[in-house]
Amino acid sequence: MSEHIESLQRLAEQFGRLQGVGKKSAMRMAFSVLEMDEAKVAEFATAMLDAKERIHACPICGNFTEDEVCYVCQDETRNQKIICVVEDVKSLMSIEKVREYRGVYHVLNGVISPVNGITPDKIRFAELMQRVNTEDIDEVIIATNATPDGEITAMYLSRALRPFEHLRVSRLAYGIPVGSDLEYADEVTLGRALEGRRSLS
Amino acid sequence: MSEHIESLQRLAEQFGRLQGVGKKSAMRMAFSVLEMDEAKVAEFATAMLDAKERIHACPICGNFTEDEVCYVCQDETRNQKIICVVEDVKSLMSIEKVREYRGVYHVLNGVISPVNGITPDKIRFAELMQRVNTEDIDEVIIATNATPDGEITAMYLSRALRPFEHLRVSRLAYGIPVGSDLEYADEVTLGRALEGRRSLS
Numbered sequence: 001m002s003e004h005i006e007s008l009q010r011l012a013e014q015f016g017r018l019q020g021v022g023k024k025s026a027m028r029m030a031f032s033v034l035e036m037d038e039a040k041v042a043e044f045a046t047a048m049l050d051a052k053e054r055i056h057a058c059p060i061c062g063n064f065t066e067d068e069v070c071y072v073c074q075d076e077t078r079n080q081k082i083i084c085v086v087e088d089v090k091s092l093m094s095i096e097k098v099r100e101y102r103g104v105y106h107v108l109n110g111v112i113s114p115v116n117g118i119t120p121d122k123i124r125f126a127e128l129m130q131r132v133n134t135e136d137i138d139e140v141i142i143a144t145n146a147t148p149d150g151e152i153t154a155m156y157l158s159r160a161l162r163p164f165e166h167l168r169v170s171r172l173a174y175g176i177p178v179g180s181d182l183e184y185a186d187e188v189t190l191g192r193a194l195e196g197r198r199s200l201s
Numbered sequence: 202m203s204e205h206i207e208s209l210q211r212l213a214e215q216f217g218r219l220q221g222v223g224k225k226s227a228m229r230m231a232f233s234v235l236e237m238d239e240a241k242v243a244e245f246a247t248a249m250l251d252a253k254e255r256i257h258a259c260p261i262c263g264n265f266t267e268d269e270v271c272y273v274c275q276d277e278t279r280n281q282k283i284i285c286v287v288e289d290v291k292s293l294m295s296i297e298k299v300r301e302y303r304g305v306y307h308v309l310n311g312v313i314s315p316v317n318g319i320t321p322d323k324i325r326f327a328e329l330m331q332r333v334n335t336e337d338i339d340e341v342i343i344a345t346n347a348t349p350d351g352e353i354t355a356m357y358l359s360r361a362l363r364p365f366e367h368l369r370v371s372r373l374a375y376g377i378p379v380g381s382d383l384e385y386a387d388e389v390t391l392g393r394a395l396e397g398r399r400s401l402s
Binding site for chain 1: 208222233248254266267
């Protein structure tokens with residue numbers, strides 16, 4: 001019946017374009033909007049336009065920021081000699097949540113994906129090389145996802161960084177998630193956990 | 202880290218206000234917006250404001266509409282003597298999807314809920330009585346949800362409609378969902394299905 005209400009249909013379509021939102025959820029969200037009072041809807045629309053207008057990529061690391069340079073790159077207490085390379089800002093946020101990492105970041109804005117025709121020139125790879133070449137970097141931690149494309153990218157980066165002899169290049173550890181049952185770990189993960197086992201004594 | 206990007210945080214909060222959207226999904230949606238190009242974001246914001254501005258309740262039945270009267274009430278091929286009473290427009294949409302019902306609707310905009318202090322005067326109950334009193338109605342189908350409040354409302358309505366002797370008052374049938382296993386049906390539903398069993402011969 002929503003086809004009878006054009007503006008409702010259009011709004012649901014917009015919600016449906018968001019990542020991970022299905023048709024039914026999109027319609028439910030459109031209904032939610034209709035249930036808000038007018039001022040709240042205006043606030044929502046403004047928040048959307050505002051965020052899009054104000055937020056841009058940090059010219060150094062690619063993180064989102066409203067300022068000229070992002071809060072990580074601005075922070076002088078952080079170790080600017082350690083760069084953690086991530087696929088996207090979402091990954092960066094996940095690592096920040098741990099509140100343990102005190103280095104800086106480099107957001108690739110994607111991963112190398114031969115299947116999808118994404119070559120290194122389509123991600124922020126040259127920018128990373130530029131940083132390693134010109135800045136005084138001690139370590140690059142490769143924190144791409146543990147997906148096939150993430151792995152390919154990690155391999156590619158580690159090879160590209162090999163010529164820098166002073167540079168330590170590391171990769172996030174694989175293993176069983178903390179708090180999980182071995183029973184539910186897949187064989188590949190378990191294999192990697194064995195391979196990467198650490199001596200306790 | 203999003204607390205460092207105020208406009209992102211604000212946008213995520215807005216998404217989080219939508220029904221059924223959790224904190225993590227809200228942030229994912231806010232990210233999705235940032236990934237759209239500017240024109241698309243403007244389109245989204247406009248769709249939101251447009252829908253809110255154009256859509257209002259049908260003065261007859263309470264359905265959403267952009268026109269003066271909703272498409273159901275406008276439709277002369279529908280039986281205006283049968284009113285299906287629903288809690289909200291979502292329920293109306295669900296029934297419309299079946300494409301079997303050819304009567305009209307009455308949206309209550311809520312249910313009677315003693316626990317939440319929602320009395321009949323807080324929903325569109327008087328409007329329903331008004332219609333039954335002044336229009337030539339043959340049947341009222343009570344299609345409130347099968348929740349405790351929906352049941353209370355159905356009871357209340359059926360009692361209120363009892364004085365209209367010519368009027369048939371009915372309630373949606375309870376029973377096992379089509380395609381489902383008896384194994385998964387709860388006892389109450391199964392009990393109702395037995396109670397409402399239909400003779401096949």
